Amino acid sequence: MLKWIGRLLLIGLLAAVGFLIFDWTRSVDIPEMKIPGKLAGTYVSVAEEKQVPWPHLAAMDEVENGYEQVTPDTIRRRADRLKKEAGRSAVNERSAEQAVKGMFSEKEAERINGLAESYAWAAAPMGENYAFPFRPEDRDRISYGDTWGASRSYGGDRTHEGTDMMAPKGTPIRSVSSGRVVSKGWNRLGGWRVTILDTDHPQVSFYYAHMEKYAEGLEEGKEVDKGEVIGYVGDSGYGPEGTTGQFDPHLHLGIYVRESLFSPSREAINPYPFLKVWEKDQDSS
Known part of the structure; x- marks a missing residue:
């Protein structure tokens, strides 16, 4: 009996390790963040209220109507329809996936x-505290507004990969998440x-730029820690180390996502x- 218990424990351990390896090495497409800022909070709050993803x-909404004529009421009705199709009071990702297959054509699903x-x-932090x-x-x-994709010319023609949050110089900046500092210093x-x-x-x-100084x-x-002050709003950048005054003081916040935990490249998504x-x-x- 003990021998069989040991074998079952070993099989369970190997299965768990296999799942972790799959989760760490899986590759996920990084989407263009098209969710309108005015609706983002509603999707999250309705999902929490209705217990759906x-x-x-x-x-x-993105696939069916491109967010046209979407309101808090239509989002709630969509959540109710998803729950009804899933046949559950609380819908997880797996049951939502199956419900979608019953609600839409194969191609749309x-x-x-x-x-x-x-x-x-890619957007997991949006739905969390x-x-x-x-x-x-x-x-x-x-x-601040939605400055994603705006034209920028310093350093060559490019598009803006973040959100500019205008604030007086010296305003404390907080880390939006708990995490580890992976790079710090001057960037042109x-x-x-x-x-x-x-x-x-x-x-x-998360990328925080144009600081006056660090904490x-x-x-x-x-x-x-989440909410910890990491620096202060400034107007640094657009030149060699120490350059300031090339624009109004603000925080540039960027969000970058990897396709898998082992992917060396990162893609920017809209923080707004x-x-x-x-x-x-x-x-x-």
Whole structure:
């Protein structure tokens, strides 16, 4: 009997290791983040209320109607329809995938489920309790819009890979996640900048640029907590080390995602929908 128990434990251990290897090495497409900022918070809150995965709610609207004429009410109705098709009071990703197959044509279902999987990987922090990068007491001094893809010319024609958050120089900047500082120092475009690898989702890293200075003790390899001050708003960058004053003070926030945990390359995704969700969460806390 003990011999069979030992074999079963070994099989279970090997299966667990195999699952981890699959999860770490799987490759997921990084989607273009098309979710409108004004709807992002609704998808997350409705998903929590109805106990369904928000990536499937967003993916269905993106594929079926391109977010046209979508309202909080239509999102709630879509969530109810998904639950009814799944036949469950709480719908997980697997049952949502099966329900979608019963709700749409084969081609549409494949697109929806593929997009939902991509969002669940690349945009996982959007649906979780992350911090807004500025303290509540500083909110009235912060302004930002969807600057993703805007034209930039310094260093050659390029598009903007982040969200610019305008703020007075010296305003404290908080880490949106718990994580590890993986790079810190001067960048010709970003000035004094820091990159933090997310602890909960290590495929995701957050890039903070144009700082005036860093928080005391912030060094590469340091572990930081969600909400911890990591630096202060500045106007550094667009030139050799120490260049300032080339633009108005602001925080440039970037989000970069790897296709797999072992992929060396990273792709930028639009931070704006994330910020609108985290801002809403801060308002309600």
